[in-house]
Amino acid sequence: MLGTFVVLYLFLGGAGAGALFVAAVWSLLFHRTVTRTFEQSRAFRALAGRLYLVGFGLLALSVFCLLIDLGSPHRFFLLFLRPTASLLSVGSFVLLATLLASGFLAAFHALGWSAPSWARKGLEVICAVLAAVLMVYTGLYLAWMEAVPLWNNAALPALFALSSFSSGAAIVLLLVPYARDWALLSGWVDGLHRVHLAALGLEFLALVAFVALAVVNPFAGPSLVRLVSPAGQGPWFIAGFVLGGIVVPFGAEAARPFTGRTAPVAAAEVLCLFGGLILRFCLVLAGSHWLG
Secondary structure, three states: OOOHHHHHHHHHHHHHHHHHHHHHHHHHHHOOOOOOOHHHHHHHHHHHHHHHHHHHHHHHHHHHHHHHHHOOHHHHHHHHHOOOOOHHHHHHHHHHHHHHHHHHHHHHHHOOOOOOHHHHHHHHHHHHHHHHHHHHHHHHHHHOOOOOOOOOOOOHHHHHHHHHHHHHHHHHHHHHHHOOOHHHHHHHHHHHHHHHHHHHHHHHHHHHHHHHHHHOOHHHHHHHHHHHOOOOOHHHHHHHHHHHHHHHHHHHHHHHHHHOOOHHHHHHHHHHHHHHHHHHHHHHHHHHOOOO
16 A cells, blocks of 8 residues: 555654654753853754755655655655645645744754844744644555555554654764764753653553553454464564664663664664664555455
């Protein structure tokens, strides 16, 4: 029903939106701190430029995947030239607006453009709101399909949104050590680790809610069995997403204050990203197995 490039679109779009949301909210909070030093501001500006550029790049890649799946680029532009009241049309405009907002923010930092503080803050607020909507939309895109019982689940948008946020936070945490003078932002980085820990916990609760709602839906039963059974997507779903995407990163984040080691946490962030991709592939394959 849905091809590989659509799955990649859902993952890249969600992860890119998550990274942009983290970057924009972090920037808004950072610039409200009156105790920040000039050196910290310079270090954060360099980091923010990379974060916005990576987030923009991931969204651009998601659009590219969508274009490949459509086969004809003009069909994509028809979404803007002939908009409808459909969820797909709304999502397309949100994606385009997020691309524009993140592109301007990336350009401001990369090219050293000067802008009034109110303009930068306003653009970051817009970027954060659009990115949040886009994270939820990636789940709504599937949940809206009533013909597929496994996807038509009220908890799916929350699961995808939290997975996107978790993936975005993992991207940011992986990029931080490569920024100039990032150690000056160690307090903020520690805070982001704690937020990521909470997001992983909420993601697990969303997964439990998703499975519970699928269990009580008799029409979703065959697809749910395929999702968790060894003969279906079970090994990938349980090992790749549940353990690799949630449990291991949660354990690494929880143990970080006591170990003080960054390498295991970095490996866990990579697993978190891989788990987000596996989640989408498994759900699409299991749901597509349903033929009515």
